[in-house]
Amino acid sequence: MSAVTDRPEEVSDAVLQLKDVEMTFPDGTQALRGISLTIKKGELVSIIGPSGAGKSTFMRSLNRLNTPTAGSIVFEGQDVMRARGKELREIRRRIGMVFQHFNLIKRSQTYHNVLHGRLGYMPTLKGSFGRFSKEDTEKAFEVLRRVGLEEHMFKRADELSGGQQQRVGIARAIIQEPSLLLADEPIASLDPSSSENVMNYLKQVCEEDGLTSIVNLHQVDFAKKFAHRIIGIKAGEVVFDGAPRELTDGIIDYLYYKK
Template identity: 50%
Template structure:
């Protein structure tokens, strides 16, 4: 379980990015983190694994306080926290398999990683994960030859190669088209439920958050202003988080896109069944 306790981040300029943020995420729960630009979403994600140092508060992962660890202890703790980035963070010249295996860098020695001599069990796990994310046919393809959706799938497999206890996911659909965005969100949620992994997804697309996550936390100016189920995210709550907007029209357009995708999937299934 992840527990965030009165987490605060104040920069040297005096700007406060987070103010007394508190919540817990139990095993297997997928949380959507929403809010306007500058609300503190990315800062929160990065404070949890201390890519950004919090100014106060605590972050506990299965009882261990991440904010109190030494640098050596922190490196070990980060092996248990999988991170999936908006811009994929792949090594473009390396193959899909090599990028996935880089998720084991925290476990193998320098020379084994430099020479790419990973233990057989790590390689076998990478093959299983690539099959799970639908990339088993692209194992030897270079990362720079992949589409955006495929790159994000590599990023998911790499994070899972760490055998994490928590997933932190920063804007996983920001660079993807609507259909691919839904496919990626569906994949993330399915994997978390299969593995019992807790996850926090910083996501700008409110409709996707409502469609796929178990719970939504809304930030406004570094404070939690909403914490509830997707069904509780009413237009009044959205207005509190983001300001006035025609939320009905936005949801209608997204619903039509989702219905079109489901119809396409149903037609494809019928075709496969007929073969």
């Protein structure tokens, strides 16, 4: 099955462009194989595929948490692969991240966890002491209201349910004021009701803020319901790229069941 991997007509409004991206780990495992994609402004893109397909490696390569071994990644006109030091920090500041296991400081209050999204805008010493401005604190309160957590602002993070903690993770990413939001399996550990809530809030804030978002999902039904575009990855390669309505049962069977 061939992949649709480039959309030249959309390059003019591209937020992210990948060309021939590969990732080979030191043990010889090739996690990504020649991935070429263009992601345009405002898209909510879902990445699907079986466990071990390379989805998380792909996601972590976009902000250089992993450094690919070949290819190019251009984010808003900047060469991510060549970025170093201050330039790389500035790129990462414009890329928000929502994690599968929330990555919250459990004993800290909810609003304080959200404020950590502002650390990239603060001097290192000031940030290490958690000296956030009144303006940033008010932003944290506002973002928590947007994700329906106004009644939980002063609770410790470990007092919240899993779905609520993930919404804190979304709020933390949003207060960062990114132009690209990455979410790596954000609903993997949640029940169906909480998953629905989290995906609704994620899509809502992305649409309201005009964000581009890339979301790794195991749940194909949620990908079809919430994404504008679905990309299927298998064995490190893109094997499907299209609208949710184009994702047929045959393609799903090929992605998950056929070797």
